[in-house]
Amino acid sequence: MARVELVPRQRIAQVIALVALVSVTFLGTPSASQVHDVAGGVKSSNLVVGGVTVDIAQFPYVALLESSFGAYAIRCTGSLIQASPVPIIITAGHCGTMSDGAEYRRAYVGLQDTTVACASQPTCRMMNVRYIVGNPNYQPPTSGVDKTGHDAAIWILEPYYESRPITDIAPVPLNTDPAMPAIGDIDFALGWGLTNPGGTQGTETFPQNLQGLNLRVNNNYDCERTYGIDSSSRLNLGCVIGVVNAQGQQTATCNGDSGGPHISRGVLWGITSFGPIPCDQRNIPASVVRLTGISTWIQNTIAMANSGQI
Secondary structure, X not given: OEOOEEEEHHHHHHHOOOOOOOOOOOOOOOOHHHOOEEEOOEEOOEEEEOOEEOOHHHOOXXXXXXXXXXXXXXXXXXXXXXXXXXXXXXXXXXXXXXXXXXXXXXXXXXXXXXXXXXXXOOOOEEEEEEEEEEOOOOOOOOOOOOOOOOOOEEEEEEEOOOOOOHHHOOOOOEOOOOOOOOOOOEEEEEEOOOOOOOHHHOOOOOOOEOEEEEEEEEOHHHHHXXXXXXXXXXXXXXXXXXXXXXXXXXXXXXXXXXXXXXEEOOEEEEEEEEOOOOOOOOOOOEEEEEHHHHHHHHXXXXXXXXXXXX
């Protein structure tokens, strides 16, 4: 159900042959009865299906995240929530930990095009991931996904052969209103995940450019009923569902969109966590980690990073 995916290193080279800086691909999240393993127990299938290419200048805080494991890599999406004094990204907990054996991790903040070197793109900053702080209440999925709303991690960054300051990139503001967005509101999701109809069930295609799409905020009961989520997690989770776009295609997040931003009224209210397989099943909702439910942990972690404790 999580939105992460493995990509053979050979295939990665084909997908982003011109971008040595961006060498991974990540997937998203599956549905309760349709979950399948991707790697290390992570269930996957989140990407943007039925979306549109967006101008990174409007969303410079979005990052393509890469975790390399030698023969394969994992791709996720994240959001820059602080640029100074310590650059910090928030993403999904299932996108990686300090002990998962990754050879290295990179964050490409503000990347617009995977066929153009990051250094040649005015908004792009190539960053090394110095440390990862996972939410302490995250329940790693051994036979499913985290249904408690703690599927979140803070990635602490440092420059990697990058001379341009990341302080030029405006972080996304965080939502502080637990009642927002309301049921029926439009939710704008962004990500670097699969774009083909059917997601992992089809011919997998990753985007050259950052993708965005409209979803609709649903009643949490829809996700609770679909995925067997306990109502006690309601304050930590949001529930969204795709809409039919102008081309008649169902919109959906998918593999590779894990940890990606959900924007409403100009603020980051949630991050992609898990959903159905295929990603674009009609009338099947997806689950989003609601940041107001974990705001104390976010602020405490930022404070520790800023004070040098991490």
